[in-house]
Amino acid sequence: MPILHNRVNNDELKRRMLESDEARVTLSFYQYHNLEDPKQFRNELFLRWSKLDVFGRIYVAKEGINGQISVPESKFEGFKADMYSIPWLNGVRLNIAVDDDGKSFYKLKIKVRDKIVADGLDDESFDVTKRGSHLSAEEVNALMDDPDTVVVDMRNHYESEVGYFEGAIRPDVETFREALPLVEDMLEDQKDKPIIMYCTGGIRCEKASAYYLHRGFQKVHMIDGGIIEYARQCDQKGLPKRFIGKNFVFDERMGERITNDVISRCHQCGAPCDTHVNCANDACHILFIQCPACAEKYDACCSKACNDFKALPEEEREALKGKVEFNGTKFGKGRYKALRKDEPLDVS
Incomplete structure (x- = not known):
């Protein structure tokens, strides 16, 4: 039975991607189409595109496909030919990233969903x-x-x-x-x-x-x-x-620059900044905007509480997981700016 999902540790896959000097092309695409068997199509696609070293996130549903991926530059034409050999995907526009360092994805994930975009519509x-x-x-x-x-x-x-x-x-x-x-x-x-x-x-x-x-x-x-x-x-x-x-993108880049205008501010100190990050405390992981100075001050965390937690020995962190609230457990994406950032970790 062929392997239809990744079995290598995510941290290892990310390390390989960051250290690789292979040129890759980041792109997105979608197509509405009536799929009779999304699961079978998903499995076939995983086998085909794994051979082409495609990385990224693809959703397949009865209504079609929605993908954000990266492809080795040397295999781009081969990928394109393979994709267009699928009749209902033939000629689909590929939106090529405008600000790309090739480090957008580190593995291939293809998931079957009810819809290719969650819209709540009938x-x-x-x-x-x-x-x-x-x-x-x-x-x-x-x-x-x-x-x-x-x-x-x-x-x-x-x-x-x-x-x-x-x-x-x-x-x-x-x-x-x-x-x-x-x-x-x-x-x-x-x-x-x-x-x-x-x-x-x-x-x-x-x-x-x-x-x-x-x-x-x-x-x-x-x-x-x-x-x-x-x-x-x-x-x-x-x-x-x-x-x-910037155009926010849902991959490791977090954004691609369209113009040089910086229209947002660091959620911690208020300095002009438009760099999105996830809190380095994995128990929090909230998405927020952080400038280089605050990244250094808080060790890439969104608050002193998260910084304190991240500095604890691993066994203490494991013992406290689920018992301590962080920004990411209390607030949605990007809502960090409403919080006080200098409260110490409370483990009482």
Whole structure:
């Protein structure tokens, strides 16, 4: 029976990736398609793409596929040929990362899910194929010059904190599922205005645009290929970028720079910074923004409490796990900025 998952320790895989000088290409893709047997397709794909040294995170569901991966540069054409040999994936656009060091992923994970994006929608209640129109970078810039145009960020707050389109509505949410009804309420009296929606690579807007058209919005548009493709087209055609800052990405890089603007601040000291990290205390692991000075001061942790815990001997940490609350056990992603950071570890 072939091995259909990784059996090497994650720390070892990450070490190999960081020490490797192999050039790799980071990319994302998605496709809606009716899959009869997602599990069988997942297993076949794992075997095929493991041979090509593909790393990354791929979700497979009855409604299609959604992937963020990296491929060795030397095997990219072979991967592309293999992918396009699957009839329903033939010609699918590959969103190539715009700021890539090749260290985005360190292993291949392919998971079967109920949906390729968790949206909370009843797909049977509306026609998901009747989606909004796709806009090129040139069309985005032109439509944004229209004062009636409403621009909506369909991402989560921790994504838009480090980068966004000028003048965009940015919902204060942690999930796409939360954003859908909130945005609908916010735009209730603007259903006849041109609406441009955007997300990282376009997949969230595909479903959202169909839903909003179903709900009575009349002029729904989305950026073709999301922020990634918009930035690529701007670079290729010499267009001004209306997106400023960083594009948050869900891999080891945490972000790719679109412009040199730093629009966010360190959650600990308030200095200009747009570097997302996870707390180095594994019992916490909260996502937050940290500048180099605070990373040194707190040993890459989000608080003194986490720093104190991380410094304890391993046996003491194990004994305290589950008994001590940290930022990551109390708060959602990016909510750290509301906390006091200098409280010592309380083990009472």
